[in-house]
Amino acid sequence: MRKTNLLVILLVLFTASSSLAQRKGKNVTLEKSKQIAQSPKxxxxxxxxxxxxxxxxxxxxxxxxxxxxxxxxxxxxxxxxxxxxxxxxxxxxxxxxxxxxxxxxxxxxxxxxxxxxxxxxxxxxxxxxxxxxxxxxxxxxxxxxxxxxxxxxxxxxxxxxxxxxxxxxxxxxxxxxxxxxxxxxxxxxxxxxxxxxxxxxxxxxxxxxxxxxxxxxxxxxxxxxxxxxxxxxxxxxxxxxxxxxxxxxxxxxxxxxxxxxxxxxxxxxxxxxxxxxxxxxxxxxxxxxxxxxxxxxxxxxxxxxxxxxxxxxxxxxxxxxxxxxxxxxxxxxxxxxxxxxxxxxxxxxxxxxxxxxxxxxxxxxxxxxxxxxxDQKIPAGYVEMDANKEKFDQFLKYKYGTTDIVKGNSNHQYFLDRKVIDNLDMDLDHVQEEIAFELLGYEGIAKTYTGYQMWQNEYIKGIPSIIQNGWNQKRSGDVIYVYKPGFISYPKTGSTHGSxxxxxxxxxxxxxxxxxxxxxxxxxxxxxxxxxxxxxxxxxxxxxxxxxxxxxxxxx
Missing domain, CATH: 3.40.720.10 (Alkaline Phosphatase, subunit A)
Structure with a gap:
């Protein structure tokens, strides 16, 4: 009789603990589901x-x-x-x-x-x-x-x-x-x-x-x-x-x-x-x-x-x-x-x-x-774009016989004319590199990169990585130039950005x-x-x- 009662008690306890465990498990599941995502209004x-x-x-x-x-x-x-x-x-x-x-x-x-x-x-x-x-x-x-x-x-x-x-x-x-x-x-x-x-x-x-x-x-x-x-x-x-x-x-x-x-x-x-x-x-x-x-x-x-x-x-x-x-x-x-x-x-x-x-x-x-x-004796300055353009056009005429090799300029990038380069029987990557080296010698320009470099390399840090993340293969230019820290092409009053x-x-x-x-x-x-x-x-x-x-x- 005692054994029978003991078995009944144990069975009741097991059932109760099992039920409790199931409820706890369900609550844990609900709690976890709440944490999957928030739903702000x-x-x-x-x-x-x-x-x-x-x-x-x-x-x-x-x-x-x-x-x-x-x-x-x-x-x-x-x-x-x-x-x-x-x-x-x-x-x-x-x-x-x-x-x-x-x-x-x-x-x-x-x-x-x-x-x-x-x-x-x-x-x-x-x-x-x-x-x-x-x-x-x-x-x-x-x-x-x-x-x-x-x-x-x-x-x-x-x-x-x-x-x-x-x-x-x-x-x-x-x-x-x-x-x-x-x-x-x-x-x-x-x-x-x-x-x-x-x-x-x-x-x-x-x-x-x-x-x-x-x-x-x-x-x-x-x-x-x-x-x-x-x-x-x-x-x-x-x-x-x-x-x-x-x-x-x-x-x-x-x-x-x-x-x-x-x-x-x-x-x-x-x-x-x-x-x-x-x-x-x-x-x-x-x-x-x-x-x-x-x-x-x-x-x-x-x-x-x-x-x-x-x-x-x-x-x-x-x-x-x-x-x-x-x-x-x-x-x-x-x-x-x-x-x-x-x-x-x-x-x-x-x-x-x-x-x-x-x-x-x-x-x-x-x-x-x-x-x-x-005026605070901190290095900074202005890039004289007109002077740089005149010098750059002279370089293009001397080097390639025409300024038509450049089709456009935007966001510190030059875009080259593939047809003109083909007619000159030159390699695009070679022309990009020559122009990049030329620009590197201009006042106010600190670094230059080519589209070929952006294509061929995967940069993971520093300025090259920042440039590459902003360079789109279909929409960006052939030669990219970066101004020296503190230098801008802008009027002498007010602030700007873009670098x-x-x-x-x-x-x-x-x-x-x-x-x-x-x-x-x-x-x-x-x-x-x-x-x-x-x-x-x-x-x-x-x-x-x-x-x-x-x-x-x-x-x-």
């Missing part, structure tokens, strides 16, 4: 045009708690983040952020480039097979057709059977078209001129939605046509240079590049809305419009992830005009910090705190004004929100890593040309 991708990494640290004490500081303190900061290719310019930058690869693969090799087949310069987003929407000008004749691969936004659309919305917004057409990808619901950009309105292309729609037309007619844009004064007391802007100096450009009718900026065109409510791009108000207009899109398009209101791509472009216009050490740049970033706080607060209210994911990066960095560096040097490659990368750890890393990360990181977070396919890798430290 909304992903917000923010690209700040021409933002150097040190703008975070340089202006840190002036930022409020709800903008850049919130993204860093409550998110993840990649401190050693770089472009791994050149040219470092807006079109390639936006394409690389969203495709997870470099110009060698996605094909956007510049803002503009010489097209070897059409024998003319082409624009990265230009497409005259589509018409403008919202304007009678040709400013809307745009599409992403020159981008050869998918984007993270395309992959989201495919993954959700197009139920997830993608909206892209930027002052610049290329800053909206390329992030939006091939399958965006809409991309909008700002037509300045004397119109001052948000427009689009028939690639996306036949007419503007009513909410866009209402925004354009609301007077919100005209309200920003006002004097540009500093957000804070200018005497507190100790992190930038003097307000009145020779390194900065002027607005029309100005005699000095000083605050306040209140020229007639800036104050006019009826014309020259282009000037707003050169003030921080251009960023505020972008933020206002992006938040209008958030509400009117019902982004982030259901369980299917949507994507809002925002590019802030005024930072680039202002950097080009005033330089990276100007009080104008400092004021622009302090005002952008306020815009970011407004965006985050609105996302908290409309989407829900913890229900959205944000990343913030840049499309390139920028060099300090070489004239200013010279493989670290001042153009080192930019911020911040992640924040749903699925993101709090912390930072000093390990090197690269621009093509952003898209696969977001794809891994969402559990969707990588863009089809991806060469970057997910940043595992970022993901929760």
């Amino acid at each position: 909304l992903v917000v991708g923010i690209v700040v045009d021409q933002m150097r990494y040190d703008y975070l640290t340089r202006f840190w004490n002036h930022y409020g708690e709800g903008g850049f500081k919130r993204l860093i303190n409550d998110g993840f900061n990649c401190k050693d983040h770089h472009f791994n290719y050149a040219p470092t310019s807006t079109g390639p930058g936006h394409a690389s952020v969203y495709t997870g690869t470099t110009p060698a693969t996605h094909g956007i090799v510049g803002n503009n480039w010489y097209d070897k087949i059409q024998d003319k310069s082409v624009y990265c987003a230009g497409d005259d097979t589509y018409q403008s929407v919202g304007t009678s000008s040709d400013a809307g004749e745009m599409s992403p057709h020159r981008m050869l691969t998918t984007t993270i936004t395309d992959q989201l659309r495919l993954h959700t059977q197009k139920r997830g919305k993608v909206i892209a917004v930027s002052l610049k057409d290329r800053g909206a078209v390329l992030p939006g990808g091939h399958a965006a619901n809409a991309a909008y950009w700002f037509e300045g001129a004397d119109e001052g309105k948000w427009i689009s292309s028939t690639y996306y729609m036949k007419q503007l939605p009513k909410w866009v037309t209402d925004f354009n007619e609301s007077g919100k844009i005209k309200a920003y046509k006002k004097a540009w004064t500093t957000l804070k007391d200018i005497n507190l802007y100790l992190e930038s240079g003097s307000d009145n100096n020779s390194y900065e450009g002027l607005f029309e009718d100005e005699t000095t590049p000083t605050f306040p900026h209140s020229t007639p065109n800036l104050l006019s409510k009826e014309k020259d809305f282009e000037i707003l791009k050169y003030t921080p108000y251009g960023n505020s207009i972008t933020a206002d419009f992006a938040l209008e899109a958030l509400e009117k398009e019902n982004l982030g209101t259901d369980a299917i992830t949507d994507f809002l791509a925002i590019s802030f472009s005024s930072t680039d216009y202002i950097g080009h005009k005033f330089g990276v050490n100007s009080k104008e740049i400092q004021d622009t970033y302090l005002r952008l910090d306020v815009d970011l706080e407004q965006i985050l607060n609105t996302l908290d209210q409309k989407v829900g705190e913890g229900q959205y994911t944000v990343f913030l990066t840049a499309d390139h960095g920028a060099i300090n004004v070489p004239a200013y560096l010279n 493989p040097m670290i001042y153009d490659t080192h930019v911020p990368l911040l992640f924040f929100g749903n699925g993101i750890k709090k912390g930072s890393t000093t390990n090197r990360t690269e621009i093509p890593d952003i898209a696969p990181t977001i794809a891994t977070l969402l559990g969707i396919a990588f863009p089809n040309g991806t060469t970057g890798k997910p940043i595992g430290e970022v993901l929760d």
Whole structure:
């Protein structure tokens, strides 16, 4: 009897433990399945045009708690983040952020480039097979057709059977078209001129939605046509240079590049809305419009992830005009910090705190004004292109009997005419090498490479690797030249970019929100890593040309 009772007890215990184990196993399975992917209601991708990494640290004490500081303190900061290719310019930058690869693969090799087949310069987003929407000008004749691969936004659309919305917004057409990808619901950009309105292309729609037309007619844009004064007391802007100096450009009718900026065109409510791009108000207009899109398009209101791509472009216009050490740049970033706080607060209210994911990066960095560096006894200078061209043409005539051997020049690359080379009975690689050696002797040029070298070698580090990642076999040139560090071909005022040097490659990368750890890393990360990181977070396919890798430290 005792044995029978003991067996019954043991059987009951075994059954109970087995059942418990099964339940635990089921819970473990469920727990693991939850960790496979996150499902934020909304992903917000923010690209700040021409933002150097040190703008975070340089202006840190002036930022409020709800903008850049919130993204860093409550998110993840990649401190050693770089472009791994050149040219470092807006079109390639936006394409690389969203495709997870470099110009060698996605094909956007510049803002503009010489097209070897059409024998003319082409624009990265230009497409005259589509018409403008919202304007009678040709400013809307745009599409992403020159981008050869998918984007993270395309992959989201495919993954959700197009139920997830993608909206892209930027002052610049290329800053909206390329992030939006091939399958965006809409991309909008700002037509300045004397119109001052948000427009689009028939690639996306036949007419503007009513909410866009209402925004354009609301007077919100005209309200920003006002004097540009500093957000804070200018005497507190100790992190930038003097307000009145020779390194900065002027607005029309100005005699000095000083605050306040209140020229007639800036104050006019009826014309020259282009000037707003050169003030921080251009960023505020972008933020206002992006938040209008958030509400009117019902982004982030259901369980299917949507994507809002925002590019802030005024930072680039202002950097080009005033330089990276100007009080104008400092004021622009302090005002952008306020815009970011407004965006985050609105996302908290409309989407829900913890229900959205944000990343913030840049499309390139920028060099300090070489004239200013010279005055600080730092090696820097300007490449005299006219003098170099005259010398180069003389070389071509002497060596080959004609300048026709060169068909075009773009993005620090020369394109050669194969037919002329064949008629001269010369080898292409030999001609490339001769021209590369010639250019190496010119003032301001530090390095040269040939297309043959790009074909034959696989570089894994240094400047050659950066050049190769930006060199596309079908679209790039035969001879590539690189300026010396600190040297540019540009006016004597304002900053620029485009080189493989670290001042153009080192930019911020911040992640924040749903699925993101709090912390930072000093390990090197690269621009093509952003898209696969977001794809891994969402559990969707990588863009089809991806060469970057997910940043595992970022993901929760």
